[in-house]
Amino acid sequence: MSGETWLLLGVVILLAWAYSRWKHSFWSSRGVATPPFIPFLGHLHKTAMLRKRYAFDMDAYYRYGGSKFCGLYSFHKPCLLVGDPELLKQMFVKDFDCFSGKKPLKLTKHDKVISDTLVLKTGEEWKKLRAIMSPTFSSGKMKGMFPLVCQKADDLVSFCLKEARTKPVIDMKHNFSRFTLDTIASCAFGLECNSLGDEDSDFSKKVDKFFKLTTASTLRKIFVSIAPRIAGALNMQFSSPTTGFFKELALKTIAARREGSKRGDFLDLLLETQSQGEDDGGSGKRASKSKEVLDDETIVSQCVLFILAGYGTTASALSYAAFLLAKHPDTQQRLRQEIVELIEKHGDVTYQGIMEAKFLDACIMESLRLYPISVYLERMCERNYRIPGTDITIPPGTVVSCPVWTMHRDPKYWPEPEEFRPERFLPENKADIPNLAHMPFGIGPRNCIAQRFALMETKIVLSKLLLASDLRLAPGCENVTVSFGFGSHSPKAVELILQPLKDE
Numbered sequence: 001m002s003g004e005t006w007l008l009l010g011v012v013i014l015l016a017w018a019y020s021r022w023k024h025s026f027w028s029s030r031g032v033a034t035p036p037f038i039p040f041l042g043h044l045h046k047t048a049m050l051r052k053r054y055a056f057d058m059d060a061y062y063r064y065g066g067s068k069f070c071g072l073y074s075f076h077k078p079c080l081l082v083g084d085p086e087l088l089k090q091m092f093v094k095d096f097d098c099f100s101g102k103k104p105l106k107l108t109k110h111d112k113v114i115s116d117t118l119v120l121k122t123g124e125e126w127k128k129l130r131a132i133m134s135p136t137f138s139s140g141k142m143k144g145m146f147p148l149v150c151q152k153a154d155d156l157v158s159f160c161l162k163e164a165r166t167k168p169v170i171d172m173k174h175n176f177s178r179f180t181l182d183t184i185a186s187c188a189f190g191l192e193c194n195s196l197g198d199e200d201s202d203f204s205k206k207v208d209k210f211f212k213l214t215t216a217s218t219l220r221k222i223f224v225s226i227a228p229r230i231a232g233a234l235n236m237q238f239s240s241p242t243t244g245f246f247k248e249l250a251l252k253t254i255a256a257r258r259e260g261s262k263r264g265d266f267l268d269l270l271l272e273t274q275s276q277g278e279d280d281g282g283s284g285k286r287a288s289k290s291k292e293v294l295d296d297e298t299i300v301s302q303c304v305l306f307i308l309a310g311y312g313t314t315a316s317a318l319s320y321a322a323f324l325l326a327k328h329p330d331t332q333q334r335l336r337q338e339i340v341e342l343i344e345k346h347g348d349v350t351y352q353g354i355m356e357a358k359f360l361d362a363c364i365m366e367s368l369r370l371y372p373i374s375v376y377l378e379r380m381c382e383r384n385y386r387i388p389g390t391d392i393t394i395p396p397g398t399v400v401s402c403p404v405w406t407m408h409r410d411p412k413y414w415p416e417p418e419e420f421r422p423e424r425f426l427p428e429n430k431a432d433i434p435n436l437a438h439m440p441f442g443i444g445p446r447n448c449i450a451q452r453f454a455l456m457e458t459k460i461v462l463s464k465l466l467l468a469s470d471l472r473l474a475p476g477c478e479n480v481t482v483s484f485g486f487g488s489h490s491p492k493a494v495e496l497i498l499q500p501l502k503d504e
């Protein structure tokens, strides 16, 4: 290269560096602290991978003011980390109209099934869909689905006890995952897939494929995220091609339901909202609103949503809870006693009984405190917003995140935070927990829509499992290793010894 070319290159690099420095002065010029960052990337190298993210959030929270708020950069885009419960309440709840969106996922036209799921919708479309779907998760509707989930929980317990006869140690993470899968197949797709007993079940194989990340699928996702239009033109999609299998399955079940075979599951409930809209033909307004949102394709997307949002989350929540109960035999016995007393009162594991079980609820809440499935929450600012109590304004497009994992272990809110102490969540102690210091199901109007369903599922399984067996830690498995994936985490393994409590 000639001297002039070198000089030109030097000037270009210098200008780019100066531009990056200027962009990265957004927070310092407003007097907001930021953890150390690097040119161009900002903090992206620390926040893009969940494995690094939770440790980074902790550092930002304790050392750079994040327990109130601090500034971050994703490339050159300013982001805000907010760890103050009062400020979170103001932003995520009271000023929700300014924070109803989430960071958009870049998708192609071939990703319609997942782009129509509630979790990826924004603005008015999200509002309408959420309003129509919310009643399907009411406590009345949960009662209707209770027997379906109990059936799957009974299958799980029988399977585990059968395994316990031949195996010294049971892989409970695997069994909880299969149980969750069977429940989703039953409640969202009307399918009895029995993946617990049948390792070759088509449904479970397809779900495994749906989540499997290979080098090729990762590169495809990265390419779609960078150039969605070109990717679309090349017939590429972000989601796994296996999505087509679930779409066909749900469409087939919808057709069968129209022939009259109802089961009171989630799919029936969604179809009911569609016909409620149609029945309202007289007034016209509601009918067209429902029809517009819940066409068959939109319903199919919400069935797939159950796999996306409900599979790993519930299986991990059950795995962590079972591990903690096995590690704390006295707590386990206290919980078993509560369940036995409720059975004496109600005659069986009933919806009413598990709702009354205060210690059961406390054990699950404490387990989700120590291991919140979402390490952080995010919202996107939709217009200029002045951070309350300051004269700092953040522009539209700023991503605001809440460091859930870190806040769940802050000794300011949780004395001896690393200890498993369900008593913290008993009614007489609940008043000591500040509002929004505990948020395993998120915050405000965009929180987990299926919280009732997820809790019902978890409570039924733990009740039935503890009534049937004593859970003990397998030798060498005294600690749980958290395995961080792309967007979520799960215990690496939960291997337990199951000691049956009744003669079979």
Ligand code: HEM
Binding pocket: 118, 119, 120, 130, 305, 306, 309, 310, 311, 313, 314, 317, 373, 374, 377, 378, 439, 440, 441, 442, 443, 444, 445, 446, 447, 448, 449, 450, 451, 453, 454, 455
């Ligand atoms: C123990 C299990 C579960 C946990 C811990 C959990 C947790 C969460 C969290 C933390 C969020 C984000 C909330 C926020 O940003 O404020 C969320 C959102 C969501 N969850 Fe769950 N979840 C669980 C099970 C499920 C299940 C079984 C479904 C089934 C459909 C589900 C569906 C959703 C949906 C649709 C959203 C997005 C809601 C919206 O954007 O309006 N979740 N969940």
